[in-house]
Amino acid sequence: MVNTILEIMYIFCGIVLIVCGIYALNDKGNSKKLGSALFWTLFGILFMAGPYLNKALVGAMLLVMGILTATKNVSVGSLINSSEEFRKARAKEIGNKIFIPAISVGVGAFAVAQFTKLGGLVGLGIGALVGLILTMIVTKENPKYIPYDSTRMLQQMGPTVILPQLLGALGAVFAKAGVGEVIATMMGGVIPEGSKLFGVIGYCVGMAIFTMIMGNAFAAFAVITAGVGVPFVIGLGGNPALVGALGLTAGYCGTLMTPMAANFNIVPASILEMKDKNGVIKAQVPQALILLVLHIVVMYLFAF
Numbered sequence: 376m377v378n379t380i381l382e383i384m385y386i387f388c389g390i391v392l393i394v395c396g397i398y399a400l401n402d403k404g405n406s407k408k409l410g411s412a413l414f415w416t417l418f419g420i421l422f423m424a425g426p427y428l429n430k431a432l433v434g435a436m437l438l439v440m441g442i443l444t445a446t447k448n449v450s451v452g453s454l455i456n457s458s459e460e461f462r463k464a465r466a467k468e469i470g471n472k473i474f475i476p477a478i479s480v481g482v483g484a485f486a487v488a489q490f491t492k493l494g495g496l497v498g499l500g501i502g503a504l505v506g507l508i509l510t511m512i513v514t515k516e517n518p519k520y521i522p523y524d525s526t527r528m529l530q531q532m533g534p535t536v537i538l539p540q541l542l543g544a545l546g547a548v549f550a551k552a553g554v555g556e557v558i559a560t561m562m563g564g565v566i567p568e569g570s571k572l573f574g575v576i577g578y579c580v581g582m583a584i585f586t587m588i589m590g591n592a593f594a595a596f597a598v599i600t601a602g603v604g605v606p607f608v609i610g611l612g613g614n615p616a617l618v619g620a621l622g623l624t625a626g627y628c629g630t631l632m633t634p635m636a637a638n639f640n641i642v643p644a645s646i647l648e649m650k651d652k653n654g655v656i657k658a659q660v661p662q663a664l665i666l667l668v669l670h671i672v673v674m675y676l677f678a679f
Contacts, residue, residue, distance in 0.1 A: 404453025590635025592626030
């Protein structure tokens with residue numbers, strides 16, 4: 376049942392992406408409309424039918440999407456937001472009720488994950504649907520604007536929206552290829568044998584750095600935990616549950632400091648039209664470093 380629901384959700388995501396491609400193709404103000412339409416349409420097809428397509432064909436489609444991105448043939452076009460005056464007037468009218476739909480996404484995902492057997496991913500999809508319905512209720516806007524604004528936001532975020540899927544897959548490839556074992560061998564020559572402190576430092580810092588490279592703490596977790604966490608921390612008596620939890624969140628410190636975590640650091644800069652595209656990262660670096668040091672201290676003091 377869970378897999379069936381997930382497939383339905385992926386199909387809905389694919390439909391949204393293909394609609395984005397249609398909008399791009401019909402956008403006369405988009406000088407790169409053919410490339411943009413092809414990118415979003417291919418992305419939509421992968422969401423809808425990826426598991427059922429030939430693996431070589433899927434790889435070829437990803438290569439085409441990569442070439443379109445590298446050659447800058449994917450652009451926003453002329454899809455514009457409502458006027459600033461209109462947004463200010465509506466913001467004053469709606470007030471803090473505008474946060475209800477956003478909060479409902481997290482609450483819905485948490486509730487489904489905790490109180491049903493459907494899991495967090497299904498919960499996220501259900502939460503998003505609830506959030507969309509509440510958005511229509513709170514704003515009282517016409518549902519006809521949903522495809523347009525969905526398309527506008529997707530095009531505004533650009534090709535970076537595919538990074539989470541690619542990086543997650545890359546983490547699985549790294550783990551399968553035995554990168555963790557290679558890292559363990561390398562760290563064995565750096566970390567003093569039997570040193571809990573240097574083991575903890577190596578694990579936490581390794582998680583942060585590898586997450587900065589991968590852009591995804593979940594992808595880094597399997598590799599660094601196998602290569603550093605197990606032999607140099609858990610192997611010396613560290614509590615596996617505590618070490619694993621702190622190791623993962625140590626990776627999130629790296630998430631705050633990398634452009635590879637596009638959803639967190641690059642997409643907001645694009646949506647907010649910031650002049651400095653790395654402005655979000657620069658603001659987060661001090662906090663990230665402080666949190667990383669705290670992770671090391673907490674793991675060393677309480678994991679053994």
